[in-house]
Amino acid sequence: MPIVDTFGQFVEKWCDTAPQRARWLLKTGWEAQNLKFRFLPDRRLIPADRYLARLMMDTMLRPLQHPEQCAIISVFTPCELLQEAGLSPYNAEAFSCYLSASRAERGLLQQAENAGVSETLCSYHKTFLGAAQKGLLPKPRCIVYTSLMCDANLLTFRTLAQMYGVPLFAIDVPLRQTEDNVKYVAGQLRELAAFLEEVTGRKIDAQSLRTRVGVSRRTLEKFQRFQRLRAGRYIPEDLVSPLYCGMTNNILLGTPQEEKYVDMLLRDVQSAPPKRGKHIYWMHTIPFWSGAVNDALSFSEKAQIVGCELSQACPPDFDPEEPYEAMAHRLVYHFLNGSVNRRIEAGIRHAKEAGADGVVWFDHWGCKHTMGAAQLAKKQFEAQGLPLLILDGDGCDRSHGGEGQTATRLGAFLEMLDQAGGTRDE
Amino acid sequence: MNKLYYVCKYTPVELLTALGADCANLNGMPQGFDRADQIAHPNLCGFGKAVLEQVMAGEVKELVLVNCCDTIRSVYDILADSGKLDFLYLMDMLRSDGTCSRERTVEQLRDLAAAYGVYRGAAFDIQAFRRAFQPVERGMEPYISVLGARMGKQLYDMVSKAMPYPVENDTCVHNRSVGEAPPPEDGDFDSLMDWYAGELLRQLPCMRMMDNTGRKQLYRHPNLKGIIYHTVKFCDFYSFEYMQVKQEAAVPLLKIESDYTLQSSGQLLTRLDAFAERIGSHWQEGMEKKMGKGYFAGIDSGSTSTDVVILDRDGRIVTGVILPTGAGAAAGAERALEEALSHAGLKREDIDAMVTTGYGRTAIDQGDKSITEITCHARGAYYLDPAVRTVIDIGGQDSKVIRLDENGGVVNFVMNDKCAAGTGRFLEMMARTMETSLDQMSHMGLKYHEDITISSMCTVFAESEVVSLIAQNKAPDDIVHGLNKAVASKTAALVKRVGGEERYMMTGGVSKNESLVKTLEEKLGAALVVDENAQLCGALGAALFAMDMVDRS
Numbered sequence: 001m002p003i004v005d006t007f008g009q010f011v012e013k014w015c016d017t018a019p020q021r022a023r024w025l026l027k028t029g030w031e032a033q034n035l036k037f038r039f040l041p042d043r044r045l046i047p048a049d050r051y052l053a054r055l056m057m058d059t060m061l062r063p064l065q066h067p068e069q070c071a072i073i074s075v076f077t078p079c080e081l082l083q084e085a086g087l088s089p090y091n092a093e094a095f096s097c098y099l100s101a102s103r104a105e106r107g108l109l110q111q112a113e114n115a116g117v118s119e120t121l122c123s124y125h126k127t128f129l130g131a132a133q134k135g136l137l138p139k140p141r142c143i144v145y146t147s148l149m150c151d152a153n154l155l156t157f158r159t160l161a162q163m164y165g166v167p168l169f170a171i172d173v174p175l176r177q178t179e180d181n182v183k184y185v186a187g188q189l190r191e192l193a194a195f196l197e198e199v200t201g202r203k204i205d206a207q208s209l210r211t212r213v214g215v216s217r218r219t220l221e222k223f224q225r226f227q228r229l230r231a232g233r234y235i236p237e238d239l240v241s242p243l244y245c246g247m248t249n250n251i252l253l254g255t256p257q258e259e260k261y262v263d264m265l266l267r268d269v270q271s272a273p274p275k276r277g278k279h280i281y282w283m284h285t286i287p288f289w290s291g292a293v294n295d296a297l298s299f300s301e302k303a304q305i306v307g308c309e310l311s312q313a314c315p316p317d318f319d320p321e322e323p324y325e326a327m328a329h330r331l332v333y334h335f336l337n338g339s340v341n342r343r344i345e346a347g348i349r350h351a352k353e354a355g356a357d358g359v360v361w362f363d364h365w366g367c368k369h370t371m372g373a374a375q376l377a378k379k380q381f382e383a384q385g386l387p388l389l390i391l392d393g394d395g396c397d398r399s400h401g402g403e404g405q406t407a408t409r410l411g412a413f414l415e416m417l418d419q420a421g422g423t424r425d426e
Numbered sequence: 427m428n429k430l431y432y433v434c435k436y437t438p439v440e441l442l443t444a445l446g447a448d449c450a451n452l453n454g455m456p457q458g459f460d461r462a463d464q465i466a467h468p469n470l471c472g473f474g475k476a477v478l479e480q481v482m483a484g485e486v487k488e489l490v491l492v493n494c495c496d497t498i499r500s501v502y503d504i505l506a507d508s509g510k511l512d513f514l515y516l517m518d519m520l521r522s523d524g525t526c527s528r529e530r531t532v533e534q535l536r537d538l539a540a541a542y543g544v545y546r547g548a549a550f551d552i553q554a555f556r557r558a559f560q561p562v563e564r565g566m567e568p569y570i571s572v573l574g575a576r577m578g579k580q581l582y583d584m585v586s587k588a589m590p591y592p593v594e595n596d597t598c599v600h601n602r603s604v605g606e607a608p609p610p611e612d613g614d615f616d617s618l619m620d621w622y623a624g625e626l627l628r629q630l631p632c633m634r635m636m637d638n639t640g641r642k643q644l645y646r647h648p649n650l651k652g653i654i655y656h657t658v659k660f661c662d663f664y665s666f667e668y669m670q671v672k673q674e675a676a677v678p679l680l681k682i683e684s685d686y687t688l689q690s691s692g693q694l695l696t697r698l699d700a701f702a703e704r705i706g707s708h709w710q711e712g713m714e715k716k717m718g719k720g721y722f723a724g725i726d727s728g729s730t731s732t733d734v735v736i737l738d739r740d741g742r743i744v745t746g747v748i749l750p751t752g753a754g755a756a757a758g759a760e761r762a763l764e765e766a767l768s769h770a771g772l773k774r775e776d777i778d779a780m781v782t783t784g785y786g787r788t789a790i791d792q793g794d795k796s797i798t799e800i801t802c803h804a805r806g807a808y809y810l811d812p813a814v815r816t817v818i819d820i821g822g823q824d825s826k827v828i829r830l831d832e833n834g835g836v837v838n839f840v841m842n843d844k845c846a847a848g849t850g851r852f853l854e855m856m857a858r859t860m861e862t863s864l865d866q867m868s869h870m871g872l873k874y875h876e877d878i879t880i881s882s883m884c885t886v887f888a889e890s891e892v893v894s895l896i897a898q899n900k901a902p903d904d905i906v907h908g909l910n911k912a913v914a915s916k917t918a919a920l921v922k923r924v925g926g927e928e929r930y931m932m933t934g935g936v937s938k939n940e941s942l943v944k945t946l947e948e949k950l951g952a953a954l955v956v957d958e959n960a961q962l963c964g965a966l967g968a969a970l971f972a973m974d975m976v977d978r979s
Contacts, residue, residue, distance in 0.1 A: 121662040150496065369496040376507055
């Protein structure tokens, strides 16, 4: 039996009887994995992606090592303010991914369902809730979330705040892209600054915040430049690196580490060989655990993922000199906010920038927004000359897999792209 | 004139009325989702699909939506693309009720008024606006409340009919409370809208609001006798409230789920009837019958088998038979009763009273009364072993867990969803996939070597997992053990939901499955009592209720 299975079984088992021990095991296992990333990295990856694996693991370990210095957040929470207040992100979606990768998710999902949570809730939220209910996850300093994109945010974080008995701050993001709405959100972010100052006792420095939001803007600009440059190149990819980037481009935006990552990307792309095989742009989360998707797209010269929708926030056109308005602008004008047509148009633009030959629209179980838009997306992407595969599955819960079906659908889609002939060079 | 339909309580119905609209709540339950499934994903919530279905069928021409949830936002996007509506509008309601939200809501009201005014070519009629506010009257008598996700009209009618008290629909859009206070006497459009935005936001908060602590009053009313908590498949909001209600409500609680079609009504009706039996005592007032020969019969008409038990005047089992139900419940019951009578050497007229139970209970004309299998199983289990506090019944079509009090009364119960996961049917299908019989399967898995986990509980997915395990040459014992673990884990989840405690009894056909019983015992960490009459438990309970109907003094 692979070691990760045994590891997951022990984490699951100890959760029931000795959650502290299960947490220790989780931390120790992840620390061991981090050492591997440092000293025995996957040499097939470009240096930037090797660095990204370590960066992500460091971020995941911090809540297990120093939970009192961490805030539980939803993935699109603007984190510059938290960074200024000295808080590290303790991100629900990323944690669930890592718990699933550690093969410990089954019992956690079951725990949440036993408590009454509906089985149709997004499995990222359900895994995190189950882990918190079992006592596997430590108590954070506070919780901050936004209403952006996902209803589950409204439910999960409120429940967690009650359970842990910690302060909660919610950012309400209206649907429409208007300057009045930016002002409304900026007002809330100013309140968030006061909230964080009270929670941590640390003053948020206005100038330092401006500088940090400037880093965010530069990072998004550089990432956009990289995505355009990669269109004609071959960059070996696994399934997790585009997903890591989807997380870090949100929860670490504004940090020098994330800027270093995009700088490395820009350096690595210069020496990348010309394009090989098909470029696949991925909408929504990636089922990294799926053998079928791995077989088709991981380190394959025939087809690779060239970007994940989640790593794109909004056009980098906000003004760091007005940091609250800038962060509010990022939320209101986020590609995932508002009518789904905005999301689809952005997806088409980004897919074309990365030289995509085809697009996968991943209907993650429980994500009503993504499922609801699937047919519209297919129509609009294909009208723009981008073949689109609607793939049903789950980013986190293996029981919603259907590996045979995934292999057939994805395989047939890639064959179809091959038959269409030629590759697309932008 | 077309009706203007709305779906959310935050819709400014009074404003739209003042602009000439004839407003109605869109709440029908369609027969199916043929049209909706063509333009949207099947895993949208049933209500969202019901809206799509009704619009695509041409039944709706004007629709005002609110950004209630991810599904409704998607419904708006899909409908906007379809071009099927004459007027479609999405209100961007904020999620807090602070001052800023009020200002933003006023903007929304102005924008909607302008859009609808242009569409209809009408101006705001201030008198019509005032007239539109109607105070909501509510009775003072004891009542049962339907809470949670919106409930379709037909299901609500069914619930109302089944309950022993008046039923209030307090779900979602139905607890709209705008209109408790009339608008101020003076003021222009702008000042009225400012007041109106406040009234809309001041309502009992819905689950999408960031602060919804005010909702507790829904389940703390002194006249409340019971709660039917309704959720809609693929709507996640209310399962969170249910977690809280389950812990805090002081009255009996039943959770039901619908997909906004009436297809699962048979199973829902059993639960509703059992709940009505639990909170009211009307069902116990039977016809007082005279004692004749002193024999009493119970018939349990299940999906797989029909069971009959005959008791004598001392409550001793004279005979018990189990026959396949066959094509029709009534004919199956007739056959089983004849068999039991002949077995006992009795005639039909020797039976003083007869109670029917099980799915087919209402289809059988013969009985004097019908009682749900939940109440009957509890009674039967208590008769077999008075120390039992939790009954686990896994039958062909469903599985249920019933908690008993020290007198054998039902304290609480849960049933599986309408899918086959965790039922006898699941095991039957897996046996077929493995080309073995249920009987053989019940002895397999006792001695396994590899601890296989079947992760899918969906019968269809689990079947393909089993096929691939067979292809990998896994030992049949190991696969069966994996399947048993899957069923045991689903059952243990039901036990947890109902607050199960020892002593446990297992009834129903699956109680004969030796290896599953063992796996379930391991999962629960407790022994299961399996009585030799376990399969007859429902019929036995029914016969005991029949005995109650006769004056034996």
